[in-house]
Amino acid sequence: MKLLFASDSFKGSLSSSKTVELLSKAAKDVFEDVEFSGVSVADGGEGTTDSVIDAMNGEKIYVEVHDPLMNKIKSYYGKFGNKAVIEMAAASGLPLVKQELRNPLNTTTLGTGEMIKDALDKGFTDISIAIGGSATNDGGIGCAKALGVKFLDKDGNEVEGFGRDLDKIVTIDATSIDSRLKDTKITVMCDVTNPLCGENGATYTFGPQKGATKEILPILENGMINYRDLIKKEFNIDADKIQGAGAAGGLGIALKVFLNGEMKSGIDTVLDLIRFDERLEGVDLVVTGEGRTDWQSCFGKVMQGVGNRAKKKNIPAIGLCGSLGKDAEKIFDEGIVSLMTTVDAPMSLDEAIERSEELYYKGAVRMFRFIKAGMSIAK
Structure with missing residues (x-):
């Protein structure tokens, strides 16, 4: 299995490159045999x-x-x-x-x-x-x-x-x-x-x-x-x-x-600049995400852009996000097949930001274990 990591930054806590680092660690810890790569992404705004x-x-x-x-x-x-x-x-x-x-x-x-x-x-x-x-x-x-x-x-x-x-x-x-x-x-x-x-x-x-x-x-x-x-x-x-x-x-x-x-x-300009379509070659699953997913995520944001590029190549994309807001499910029309959150208990925004790396890594592990379970069922 080959994975591609392409997440937006989590404003105030995680850079796009840090999400790649944490996803890579989690993938190594969960899967015995997996190939992966990652790329920093932004939507044309800050970063x-x-x-x-x-x-x-x-x-x-x-x-x-x-x-x-x-x-x-x-x-x-x-x-x-x-x-x-x-x-x-x-x-x-x-x-x-x-x-x-x-x-x-x-x-x-x-x-x-x-x-x-x-x-x-x-x-x-x-x-x-x-x-x-x-x-x-x-x-x-x-x-x-x-x-x-x-x-x-x-x-x-x-x-x-x-x-x-x-x-x-x-x-x-x-x-x-x-x-x-x-x-x-x-x-x-x-x-x-x-x-x-x-x-x-x-x-x-x-x-x-x-x-x-x-x-x-x-x-x-x-x-x-x-x-x-x-x-x-x-x-x-x-x-x-x-x-x-x-x-x-x-x-x-x-x-x-x-x-x-x-x-x-x-987002389309950035994806073209970083040759994103080329990076999708041979990929089985894309992992993307952002700090908060809601209805606005469908208007020129990273998850929409990444999801639609993956969808064109019939590659499923999933989102690991800090939290979900109003009408977050609308992103399912943009090539994203599932969403998971990093926050695992009631907590303040300040605490979520302070513990962002820990929460993101644990969320990635949970996500990959679900994927691994699905692979076992498929066998």
């Missing part, structure tokens, strides 16, 4: 760069960039071969801004653009960008500015590139954008479908979690409407008709308009 580096024996490229508040920080992106993998959150993410300082009027995606520019400087011609977890609502103008796009006010001066600057723009000049971009494949990992403006747009959907108050939201939205109208006027692109335009505070539309980025599912 994507590290997962791809780990899965593909890539490396980190360290770079100094500006964080959302324009402080200089040292961050990194990933590389393997001629491909670069960038998480916008590593430069422009919400965790980089202290709670009391969160205000999307005052944040910028400039650092994300600086990462992209560094990748171009190093000769990469295939760049994948994960755009979850942003602290920004600047429409991506900071990112585009770092790559040569000029956003000019009524006096012909360049705006700084913060969320508060969107309503000041009267002209967009993309003639000086980095010429290397035209020969570079840009893939945007994005699983949200929100338009740029409106009640389901970038500002009203995601602004509050980034620190936008009821007073700030209309200011941001008016700026975004001005930006949208300029894009329509100067590039003949209707941002409200492009799925994902409002992702990451509007970074989605900037990557589409100025970099000709292709929007793709985050």
Whole structure:
């Protein structure tokens, strides 16, 4: 029997690579004769760069960039071969801004653009960008500015590139954008479908979690409407008709308009990057999982992606998860044939996180013993 381990991380406790380590130990302890391999996986959000580096024996490229508040920080992106993998959150993410300082009027995606520019400087011609977890609502103008796009006010001066600057723009000049971009494949990992403006747009959907108050939201939205109208006027692109335009505070539309980025599912992009389909060859069973499985697991998450890839090759996939929530059984329509939990008794979340390695290993042993029992019945 040949097993493949491909689990998401358990937020706050286990990395994807740690689940592979624990599953490997449990498989050795339960089965007399079993072949297995494992791969780190992420869904295009937090941890994507590290997962791809780990899965593909890539490396980190360290770079100094500006964080959302324009402080200089040292961050990194990933590389393997001629491909670069960038998480916008590593430069422009919400965790980089202290709670009391969160205000999307005052944040910028400039650092994300600086990462992209560094990748171009190093000769990469295939760049994948994960755009979850942003602290920004600047429409991506900071990112585009770092790559040569000029956003000019009524006096012909360049705006700084913060969320508060969107309503000041009267002209967009993309003639000086980095010429290397035209020969570079840009893939945007994005699983949200929100338009740029409106009640389901970038500002009203995601602004509050980034620190936008009821007073700030209309200011941001008016700026975004001005930006949208300029894009329509100067590039003949209707941002409200492009799925994902409002992702990451509007970074989605900037990557589409100025970099000709292709929007793709985050988990599918990651699975393609790590050559997951090739790893399924000869496999009899896939083990995946995540910290909590519920109805949201069917919308661009790791278990859905892994389960459907396995299903296409008629390979059963099972999930070992921290806990199960509302409508968790919906994942059975996505190639997952069974679910087990690591938690083995009533306990608080803090205790489950503190004991995560112990609980995960014991859960893996129970799961593999069930599989072993099934094998005996089959004989």
